[in-house]
Amino acid sequence: MKIFSLLLLLFIGSLSFTQEESFDEMVKSYYKNTVPLIYPNQLYKKMLSGEKIYILDAREGKEYEVSSIQNAIHVGFLGFNTRKVSDFDKNKTVIVYCTIGARSETIGEKLQKDGFKDVYNLYGGLIYWKNQGYKVYHQKDESSFVHVYSKKWGKWLTVGKPVY
Incomplete structure (x- = not known):
């Protein structure tokens, strides 16, 4: 019985979160939950629908x-x-x-305070967008590059090429 218990503890201890679960935990540790979230698939559907929406990039130039x-x-x-x-x-x-959605949440708060009625923060930001298989563009051309802000966040990009 001791050997079984020991093996079970070793097995459980060796289990790790998947990349996506770990990404979720990291992202959620930065969010204050002050702005509703929209997920990449939901944004993509809105983009395809032709609905008039504003998509704002809150990153630096x-x-x-x-x-x-x-x-x-x-x-x-x-x-x-x-x-x-x-x-x-x-x-x-x-x-x-x-x-990743931290800075954009802050911008979303400012928009809400200024009277914008329907503001959303893109869950996981551009990293998660790209990881989910959606396209990014450099000017008008599709690109595989994503500026990931830092190496700390760059490790989460699994699709595309990180730029620091």
Whole structure:
């Protein structure tokens, strides 16, 4: 019985989370849950539907220049001010993203405070978007490169080529 118990403990101890479960834990540790989440498949369906939505990229310029979601509008993070979106219809859906969703959640909070009614944070950011098989673009051309902000976050990119 002791050998069985020991083997069982060794087996259980050797189990590890899958890459996606670990990514989920990491992402959730950064979220404050102040902005509703939208998942890549949900955003993609909205994009295909033709619904008028605003997709905002809350990364810095050097990150945005590497690649972005098609038709995303760069608003940045450090210098973000709601005046950048003052001509947007506040009743339309706004989806904000960054690398993993932490900075975009902060931008989403600012948009909510400014009166935007339907604001979402893209779960897992551009890393998760790309890992789920969705395309990113450099200007108008499809790209395999994703600016991953740092090596700490870059390890989570499983599809595509990281840029630091």
